[in-house]
Amino acid sequence: MTTLGFLARENLDRLLTALRASGYRCVGPMVLDGAIQYCDLPNAQSLPSGCRDSQAPGRYRLDHTDTSRQFAWANGPQAIKPFLFAPRETLWCVERDAREALTFKTVSPESQALAVIGVRACDLAALRLQDAHFLQGLNRDVQYAARREGMFLVAVNCTHPAATCFCVSTGDGPEVPEATGTNAGCDLILDELDDGFILHSASERGASVAGQLELAPVTPEQQTVVAQQRQQARAVQKRSLPARDLRPMLDKRLEHPRWVEVAGRCLSCGNCTSVCPTCFCYSEQEQPLLDGSGSTHARVWDSCFTQGHSYIHGITIRADTRLRYRQWLTHKLAAWHDQYGRSGCVGCGRCISWCPVGIDITEEVAALAASPT
Amino acid sequence: MATSKPSIAVHKFSSCDGCQLAFLNLGEDLLQLMELVDVRHFAEAGILDEEADVDIAFVEGSLSTPQDLERIQQVRAHAKYLITIGACATAGGLQALRNLADAKEWVAAVYAQPEYIASLDKVQPIRAAVPVDFELWGCPVNGRQVVAAVRALLFGVAPIDAKDKVCMECKRQQAVCVMVARGEACLGPVTRTGCGALCPSFGRACYGCYGAAENANAVSLGMRMQGLGLPAEQIAQHFETTTNQSPLFAQATARWRGQHG
Numbered sequence: 349m350t351t352l353g354f355l356a357r358e359n360l361d362r363l364l365t366a367l368r369a370s371g372y373r374c375v376g377p378m379v380l381d382g383a384i385q386y387c388d389l390p391n392a393q394s395l396p397s398g399c400r401d402s403q404a405p406g407r408y409r410l411d412h413t414d415t416s417r418q419f420a421w422a423n424g425p426q427a428i429k430p431f432l433f434a435p436r437e438t439l440w441c442v443e444r445d446a447r448e449a450l451t452f453k454t455v456s457p458e459s460q461a462l463a464v465i466g467v468r469a470c471d472l473a474a475l476r477l478q479d480a481h482f483l484q485g486l487n488r489d490v491q492y493a494a495r496r497e498g499m500f501l502v503a504v505n506c507t508h509p510a511a512t513c514f515c516v517s518t519g520d521g522p523e524v525p526e527a528t529g530t531n532a533g534c535d536l537i538l539d540e541l542d543d544g545f546i547l548h549s550a551s552e553r554g555a556s557v558a559g560q561l562e563l564a565p566v567t568p569e570q571q572t573v574v575a576q577q578r579q580q581a582r583a584v585q586k587r588s589l590p591a592r593d594l595r596p597m598l599d600k601r602l603e604h605p606r607w608v609e610v611a612g613r614c615l616s617c618g619n620c621t622s623v624c625p626t627c628f629c630y631s632e633q634e635q636p637l638l639d640g641s642g643s644t645h646a647r648v649w650d651s652c653f654t655q656g657h658s659y660i661h662g663i664t665i666r667a668d669t670r671l672r673y674r675q676w677l678t679h680k681l682a683a684w685h686d687q688y689g690r691s692g693c694v695g696c697g698r699c700i701s702w703c704p705v706g707i708d709i710t711e712e713v714a715a716l717a718a719s720p721t
Numbered sequence: 722m723a724t725s726k727p728s729i730a731v732h733k734f735s736s737c738d739g740c741q742l743a744f745l746n747l748g749e750d751l752l753q754l755m756e757l758v759d760v761r762h763f764a765e766a767g768i769l770d771e772e773a774d775v776d777i778a779f780v781e782g783s784l785s786t787p788q789d790l791e792r793i794q795q796v797r798a799h800a801k802y803l804i805t806i807g808a809c810a811t812a813g814g815l816q817a818l819r820n821l822a823d824a825k826e827w828v829a830a831v832y833a834q835p836e837y838i839a840s841l842d843k844v845q846p847i848r849a850a851v852p853v854d855f856e857l858w859g860c861p862v863n864g865r866q867v868v869a870a871v872r873a874l875l876f877g878v879a880p881i882d883a884k885d886k887v888c889m890e891c892k893r894q895q896a897v898c899v900m901v902a903r904g905e906a907c908l909g910p911v912t913r914t915g916c917g918a919l920c921p922s923f924g925r926a927c928y929g930c931y932g933a934a935e936n937a938n939a940v941s942l943g944m945r946m947q948g949l950g951l952p953a954e955q956i957a958q959h960f961e962t963t964t965n966q967s968p969l970f971a972q973a974t975a976r977w978r979g980q981h982g
Contacts, residue, residue, distance in 0.1 A: 381897040385897070435893035435895065612938075612941065614941070617888040617911075618885070622889070622892030638871075639757065654885045704942070
């Protein structure tokens with residue numbers, strides 16, 4: 349990572365212009381329906397200026413303040429995931445001709461040069477996990493891969509974590525880790541100040557795009573402010589997980605009474621898994637034409653909280669919420685270590701905020717850890 | 722090719738007729754459907770032969786009168802496969818709200834000559850009287866549901882029983898949760914999918930038109946509504962709509978009515 353210089357706030361549009369000139373469609377955070385959502389970004393003025401969020405278990409609200417900052421908020425319900433792992437997409441089609449012969453047709457994934465502005469360290473950590481799931485191993489996911497290849501990522505170091513955030517304890521934020529120069533998992537990194545942004549390049553193409561901008565040298569005062577706000581963003585986080593690797597603890601608590609207790613509150617609605625930036629489960633659906641002459645085969649986001657998720661030849665393995673919640677939590681925090689070499693939780697806190705009944709993963713883990721039975 | 726097409730009938734019991742529109746509003750698909758099946762009885766479409774033997778009988782409406790109880794036996798006897806459509810047929814419908822009151826008292830209060838009114842004390846869904854092979858939930862059901870069910874049966878496979886929560890579809894559409902972001906009492910987390918998360922995608926909390934989803938936790942949702950500031954009576958009212966005889970919703974109603982006193 350190389351610090352490139354300072355971009356005044358009124359010149360932020362030049363970054364969007366440079367990205368568009370390089371062929372990218374720009375998406376970024378905007379206020380829509382009462383939440384920060386990533387949409388097509390017409391210009392820098394459309395960013396959530398002065399917007400602040402307040403988050404608590406089962407609660408999310410936006411307020412307006414008089415700050416000039418455009419990134420003084422923590423994440424809304426989604427960021428990168430829906431752009432790569434689409435909530436619904438067609439995988440293939442089949443046609444049946446007059447002689448009843450079937451022809452299968454691949455639906456080619458659309459590739460896109462997409463620049464995502466304003467992603468956070470937690471999103472990038474989650475992206476690395478989604479990459480590991482969809483791109484590595486024997487079966488590379490062609491849909492995901494096509495969209496991933498064209499993606500340009502502009503990260504903004506988080507200065508205002510929400511009360512639900514705990515990325516410090518998972519080691520994934522609040523700033524993008526300065527991953528020894530090689531791979532921060534993005535192209536540009538911004539530190540936001542009141543009057544503009546300090547730009548750092550994290551890839552060759554990031555440096556190339558930034559090279560089209562006129563940047564001022566970074567002053568020592570600006571560097572001090574950046575250091576202070578990075579420190580502050582760490583200090584404000586009150587929630588945490590007790591360890592990065594919770595396998596030993598959770599493996600000994602599969603019959604813990606807390607699973608029954610949390611099942612009493614859990615709606616088994618799948619909101620947590622849908623907003624989780626690392627959850628990757630999907631189901632597949634057949635959508636036949638009425639006349640039987642063809643069908644499209646789609647995949648849709650699924651969740652370990654649905655019945656279908658554990659339905660195998662006549663048996664629903666996890667019929668009740670105790671088993672479904674336990675599956676979610678122990679898979680995410682324990683079994684992922686075996687599959688992907690780390691926990692599946694990046695501390696973004698979305699599952700806490702967007703749970704309709706406010707179940708808090710850090711509180712559940714603490715209760716499990718507190719007693720062995 | 723077989724010369725005879727599969728036959729269907731559409732029967733109406735106590736209902737508003739709205740679910741039958743799921744067929745009539747199909748547009749071009751309706752023409753295609755008429756080529757695929759032989760419609761033997763469908764009063765709303767002007768085809769009358771109530772006692773015709775059919776492969777599939779669709780039944781709209783609930784059991785509300787003594788005549789309904791007799792007629793549903795005939796429908797069952799003449800059908801190989803019986804599919805109930807809509808909230809009335811699957812969960813009582815609005816008319817089942819009288820189960821919560823003294824029906825005779827209501828009739829006396831409303832009608833000048835109540836002796837002409839023959840209605841049962843309790844309204845029941847169709848499955849209370851006859852075996853039902855498949856249920857399509859919703860108030861009303863939509864064309865996608867009936868087409869998918871017919872198509873599956875024409876293929877010779879069981880139709881897919883969509884019973885996940887509305888939240889799953891709501892999140893796929895990336896609608897912002899009205900409960901979390903606005904503090905509104907939404908029935909999505911306990912309600913069966915099928916509508917395409919219609920209301921939440923327009924910023925309105927779910928009314929629960931499709932009845933209870935599988936493994937739904939109405940107790941916890943009711944407690945959350947209480948936490949959002951709703952009095953017990955209003956919580957009960959959320960579960961007292963067209964699917965009030967869905968067992969889970971009936972339990973929730975009883976629970977919050979009980980607390981109301």
